[in-house]
Amino acid sequence: MDQEAYLDFEKNIAEIDERIEGLRHVTGSDDDFDLDEEVSGLEKKLEKILDQTYAKLTPWQKTQVARHPKRPHCLDYINGLITDFQLLAGDRLFGEDEAVVGGIGRFRGRSVVVIGQEKGNDIETRLKHNFGMAKPEGYRKAVRLMKLADQFNMPVLTFVDTAGAYPGLEGEERGQAEAIASSIDACFSVGVPIVATVIGEGGSGGAIAIAVANRILMLEHSVYSVISPEGCASILWRDGQEAQKAAEALRLTAQDLKDLGVIDDIIAEPRGGAHRNPTEAVLKTGEAISGALADFNDMTREQIRREREEKFLKMTRAE
Amino acid sequence: MSWLTNYVRPKLQGLAGKRDIPQNLWEKCPSCGAMIYHRELEQNAQICTQCNHHFRLTVKQRLDILFDDARYDEIELPEVKEDPLDFADLKSYPDRLKSARKQTGRPDAMTVASGTMEGQKAVAGVMDFSFMGGSMGTAFGEAFITATELAALQDAAFVMVTASGGARMQEGILSLMQMARTTLAVRKLKEKGLPYIVLLTDPTTGGVSASFAMLGDIAVAEPGALIGFAGARVIEQTIRAQLPEGFQRAEYLRSHGMVDMVVDRRQLRHTLGTLIDLLRRPVSDKPY
Helix, strand or coil, rough: CCCHHHCCCCCCHHHHHHHHHHHHHHHHHHHCCCHHHHHHHHHHHHHHHHHHHCCCCHHHHHHHHHCCCCCCCCHHHHHHEEEEEEEEECCCCCCCCCCCCEEEEEEEEEEEEEEEEECCHHHHHHHHCCCHHHHHHHHHHHHHHHHHHHCHHHHHHHEEEEECCCCCHHHCCCCCHHHHHHHHHHHHCCCCEEEEEEEEEEHHHHHCCCCCCCCEEEECCEECCCCHHHHHHHHHHHHHHHHHHHHHCCCHHHHHHCCCCCCCEEEECCCCCCHHHHHHHHHHHHHHHHHHHHCCCCCCCHHHHHHHHHHHHHHHCCC | CCCHHHHHHHHHHHHHHCCCCCCEEEEEEECCCCEEHHHHHHHCCCCCCCCCEEECCHHHHHHHHCCCCHHHCCCCCCCCCCCCCCCCCCHHHHHCCCCCCCCCCCCCEEEEEEEEEEEEEEEEEEECCCCCHHCCCCCHHHHHHHHHHHHHHCCCEEEEEEEECCCCCCCCHHHHHHHHHHHHHHHHHHHCCCCCEEEEEEEEEEEHHHHHHHHHCCEECCCCCCCCCHHHHHHHHHCCCCCCCCCEEEEHHHCCCCHHHHHHHHHHHHHHHHHHHHHCCCCCCCCC
């Protein structure tokens, strides 16, 4: 991996990676030294350290992993899981917002609507997708696509990955708040199953706008929160540097949310996080979504709608 | 300080301290700076007599203005698990709740009451910005659901008065989920054909604006009220530019198509009553 791809708690991992890389270089050039054994020893060690490190990530570390630039993003999931994907653009009201990617395609043979926030993988695509921060047009496009899904009886798969809705002048002028509210409402309206997967960062209102679903899944090291740890720290601790403490207090990890009854399932990530093996992460997510969708095969449209309503009515109520 | 003041003052202070002097006889208008006698303000629905600035109201003041003859029944609200996340920042959440309760005399940021507005049956939900910034947590969510259910039970319109900075951070993801739960409650109310009128008051932002507050069948705003999704400071930092005059104020929202009307508080009850009447009685029995 690139040096920049290591997180600040991964120094020892970076070191071993470097040594393995160095030894491979040597073995490749000189047959006298059979260092295979040493390499495989180091690889075992690396696996162990990755397992240990990733088994006990702190909430703040998980936030960093969730935001990792190399983590698979929405389009990676679409490319890996959806065939015949047709990207559909525009809200039919104002414009096209590429922070929200949407379209129709086939998931394991079945027509589906896909909606998700895309953060981008390099400077060019990050700018194109506005870092996954949607404007009202993005949410209005989501509403339009949910209606399309409802009309043609296609399940909706959403991929949540955003720091939040875009806080800008135009967004306010065009009703960012109303757009998010209407998107939540649209989620409740459809007679088809919605499966939402938090693949990275579930940032507040911008995230829940497309995450009011029959099944809510989270990747093992993704986070989902009412406010970013930095934002929370700067308000409640009056110091953005206290993000670590805020991350602990907010209970934003997948494990916390499962305990709190907010999500249904956690998707295990490959060793060392989804960014170390995007292909495996995408495949496992596909399995989980497929399992979640199967629950609705024998349900009527009205039952599906009601199931979602009851889920949210009960949610956050103490037993 | 001379020996004289040193010697005399404690005695005088002791005498003065015992008398109950009413505070804030004069209120300074935050908009134009005029000093207004409190009785005058009271008689004018807490509106500045000089510049028409609408002062923020207490829950009681709001309910008194909303309902006919200031008569209404306050509804008991469900209790929720306190401090579900065991949250502490510089202060613990239970401590913050305790001081907010002491300060406002209310259990949380939402009060629900029922009565009539110009003779029309109505349930009102009133948010209290002075209770932890009117923030929306699980108690609020349950209160909101209760209010909509009560409206359905009483076959009454639901008038929601918003004033909030958004979700309650101290309840983390559980507070975020109230955006969905309140939206669902609005949906159920609309299915029953009952009017849902939102009165947006100063200030309404964040997760509250991005859920039930923007879903009214009719959206009424109070003059000058700050209404928006993101905070002005965050936006200024993001776009690195100054925001236009009147940004996120009620009149700005009206001109951008986000609210139906901006109504002077003195006309408020009449307007609400007329709206409910129009929505609920398609044919009038009044002579025309």
